[in-house]
Amino acid sequence: MDEAATRVLDAAECLFYERGIHAVGMDELRSASGVSLKRLYQCFPAKEQVVVAYLRRRHSRWLGEMRAFVEGHEPGSRVAAVFDWLDGWFREPGFRGCAFVNSAGEMGAGSPVVLAVAREHKVAVRGFFGELTGDETLATQLSLLAEGAITLAAVGGDPSAACQAKDAAAVLVDQMLSSSRFRSKSGHR
Amino acid sequence: MDEAATRVLDAAECLFYERGIHAVGMDELRSASGVSLKRLYQCFPAKEQVVVAYLRRRHSRWLGEMRAFVEGHEPGSRVAAVFDWLDGWFREPGFRGCAFVNSAGEMGAGSPVVLAVAREHKVAVRGFFGELTGDETLATQLSLLAEGAITLAAVGGDPSAACQAKDAAAVLVDQMLSSSRFRSKSGHR
DNA sequence: TGCCAGCGAGAACGGTCGTTCTCTACCCTA
DNA sequence: TAGGGTAGAGAACGACCGTTCTCGCTGGCA
Numbered sequence: 001m002d003e004a005a006t007r008v009l010d011a012a013e014c015l016f017y018e019r020g021i022h023a024v025g026m027d028e029l030r031s032a033s034g035v036s037l038k039r040l041y042q043c044f045p046a047k048e049q050v051v052v053a054y055l056r057r058r059h060s061r062w063l064g065e066m067r068a069f070v071e072g073h074e075p076g077s078r079v080a081a082v083f084d085w086l087d088g089w090f091r092e093p094g095f096r097g098c099a100f101v102n103s104a105g106e107m108g109a110g111s112p113v114v115l116a117v118a119r120e121h122k123v124a125v126r127g128f129f130g131e132l133t134g135d136e137t138l139a140t141q142l143s144l145l146a147e148g149a150i151t152l153a154a155v156g157g158d159p160s161a162a163c164q165a166k167d168a169a170a171v172l173v174d175q176m177l178s179s180s181r182f183r184s185k186s187g188h189r
Numbered sequence: 190m191d192e193a194a195t196r197v198l199d200a201a202e203c204l205f206y207e208r209g210i211h212a213v214g215m216d217e218l219r220s221a222s223g224v225s226l227k228r229l230y231q232c233f234p235a236k237e238q239v240v241v242a243y244l245r246r247r248h249s250r251w252l253g254e255m256r257a258f259v260e261g262h263e264p265g266s267r268v269a270a271v272f273d274w275l276d277g278w279f280r281e282p283g284f285r286g287c288a289f290v291n292s293a294g295e296m297g298a299g300s301p302v303v304l305a306v307a308r309e310h311k312v313a314v315r316g317f318f319g320e321l322t323g324d325e326t327l328a329t330q331l332s333l334l335a336e337g338a339i340t341l342a343a344v345g346g347d348p349s350a351a352c353q354a355k356d357a358a359a360v361l362v363d364q365m366l367s368s369s370r371f372r373s374k375s376g377h378r
Numbered sequence: 379t380g381c382c383a384g385c386g387a388g389a390a391c392g393g394t395c396g397t398t399c400t401c402t403a404c405c406c407t408a
Numbered sequence: 409t410a411g412g413g414t415a416g417a418g419a420a421c422g423a424c425c426g427t428t429c430t431c432g433c434t435g436g437c438a
Contacts, residue, residue, distance in 0.1 A: 019298045022211050026396060036416045037397085047396065102294035104344050105286065109208045115344070122345045141357040144350065145330075148337030155293050155304070156311045161333065168330040168361055175360045215426060225386045226427085236426065381438085390429070399420070408410085 005043040005053070007033040012054040017099050021051055021106050048111055051103065055117045058099055063124060070132070078132050079142060079173055083166035086149055090159035097154025098147075122147070138176045145169050194232040194242070196222040201243040206288050210240055210295050237300055240292065244306045247288055252313060259321070267321050268331060268362055272355035275338055279348035286343025287336075311336070327365045334358050 011032035015024040026047060030037050044050045066085050073081040089095060096102070100118035108115040125146065129139035149165040152158055200221035204213040215236060219226050233239045255274050262270040278284060285291070289307035297304040314335065318328035338354040341347055 020295060022295075022395090023299060025394075027394095037418080038416065041397075096298065097294065098340075101290065101340060101344055105291035105294040106209060106211075108344075109285065110212060118344050119346060122341060126345075137353070137356070140350075140353045141334075144334050144337030144341060144354050144357060146337070147340040148333030148335070151287075151290060151336040151340055152311060152333060155290055155297075155307050156315075157308060161329075164326070164329045165333050167326070168333060168357075171364045172357055172360055175364070211425090214424075216424095226388080227384095227386070227429095230427070234427095379438100381436105383434105383436095385432105385434075387432095388430090391427085392425100393427105394425075395423085397421085397423105400418090402415105402417090404413105404415080406411105406413090 002043055004033075004035045004039050008035050008040055008043060008050065009054055009057055012050050013058060016051065016054055016103070017058075017096060018094060021103060048107075048113065051107065051111075052113055052117055055100060055103060055114065055121070059117070059121045059124070062099075063121075063128065067128065079129075079169055080166055082129075082132070082142075082146065083149070083162050083169060086146060086153075086165070087159065087162035090149075090153040090162055095154065095159075098150045101151070133173070133176070135176060135180075138172060141172050142169055145172075191232055193222075193224045193228050197224050197229055197232060197239065198243055198246055201239050202247060205240065205243055205292070206247075206285060207283060210292060237296075237302065240296065240300075241302055241306055244289060244292060244303070244310070248306070248310045248313070251288075252310075252317065256317065268318075268358055269355055271318075271321070271331075271335065272338070272351050272358060275335060275342075275354070276348065276351035279338075279342040279351055284343065284348075287339045290340070322362070322365075324365060324369075327361060330361050331358055334361075 008029060011029055012024075015028060015032060026037065026040065029050065030040055033040070035043075044053065066082065069085045070078050070081045100121045104115050104118040108118065122143075126139055126143040129142045129146075130136060133139050133142065145165040145168055149161040152161040197218060200218055201213075204217060204221060215226065215229065218239065219229055222229070224232075233242065255271065258274045259267050259270045289310045293304050293307035297307065311332075315328055315332040318331045318335075319325060322328050322331065334354040334357055338350040341350040
């Protein structure tokens with residue numbers, strides 16, 4: 001990837017997330033990145049492609065950082081670690097919710113490709129919970145809690161949502177463990 | 190309230206929710222509602238006030254409909270009924286997620302009043318769960334599940350999120366009941 | 379009947395957007 | 409040194425936005 005494109009995406013990641021997509025014009029992207037308008041349009045023939053590239057890169061970074069944090073914990077406490085990581089994120093200055101949900105809400109109705117990128121992100125998050133738990137149902141339920149926490153932390157302005165979600169997640173994990181132990185011990189049929 | 194204002198809000202509720210706020214201009218609001226631009230600006234001196242009024246009215250309707258549905262069920266199955274109601278909502282044609290989350294994501298960064306209305310909505314939803322359960326912690330956890338279900342149904346395009354959330358909610362409610370029974374029976378101290 | 383306040387229709391205005399074009403300066407090659 | 413292709417700076421363009429203004433009409437009242 002071009003170094004100019006990287007600078008554009010750096011600027012886009014700050015500005016789009018902070019103020020929303022339609023509130024940031026190409027001119028502002030230009031002045032913030034120091035990349036001329038001509039070159040900007042050589043890298044990204046339209047604004048929508050800047051948005052898509054911004055979201056794709058943010059997806060890699062976000063999931064990578066979460067994964068690195070979680071995998072630094074014992075296997076038995078990794079689900080809880082996810083919510084600890086979310087808690088740290090919620091308390092960062094400038095936290096404004098999920099970039100993918102915000103972008104999809106803003107452009108999704110008129111831009112199927114942005115909606116698709118957001119969807120891929122959510123599928124990947126659920127997949128990560130699947131890796132952690134090895135159980136599809138539990139993975140979905142945990143991703144529900146995580147999504148809810150992100151939404152309530154952003155819109156509700158309450159970072160403690162992560163902690164509440166962590167407690168609920170512990171209950172769900174316990175329940176799943178005991179029910180699967182029960183199933184394997186009783187071995188029905 | 191003026192009948193013209195009602196017609197404007199009817200149009201706004203359809204258009205803003207379906208296509209997003211900044212994608213719908215005042216001219217389109219005028220033609221869709223049949224209210225002249227002059228009168229529209231008499232009712233709402235700026236677009237932001239249309240947005241706020243739209244959100245407030247939607248909040249009343251949405252919570253009212255959910256409440257009516259839930260209160261038509263036995264007290265013991267009302268938490269589950271919330272998620273049944275969400276399931277029906279998710280399957281409606283044109284479902285596009287939470288209007289408050291979408292609006293806050295689109296305008297929240299530049300419009301504190303819109304963010305505040307969205308926040309009030311989320312507080313009210315949590316309060317409703319509080320009425321149902323009589324337990325603050327459980328209410329928060331259930332609202333996390335509900336918010337997560339809305340997000341995943343909208344962005345992930347998966348209406349079955351409501352069903353998954355319902356199952357998780359049942360686990361959390363059971364756990365809460367058994368732990369409080371335990372506490373009252375053992376009567377610690 | 380004459381008059382005036384209020385209305386709707388839509389033009390007008392200033393601003394901003396995404397995108398393209400122009401022009402100038404520069405660098406690499408011959 | 410001469411020339412041509414490239415890049416940057418920024419003007420230009422057409423479209424659209426939110427908002428205001430104009431203007432002709434209407435309908436109630438003296």
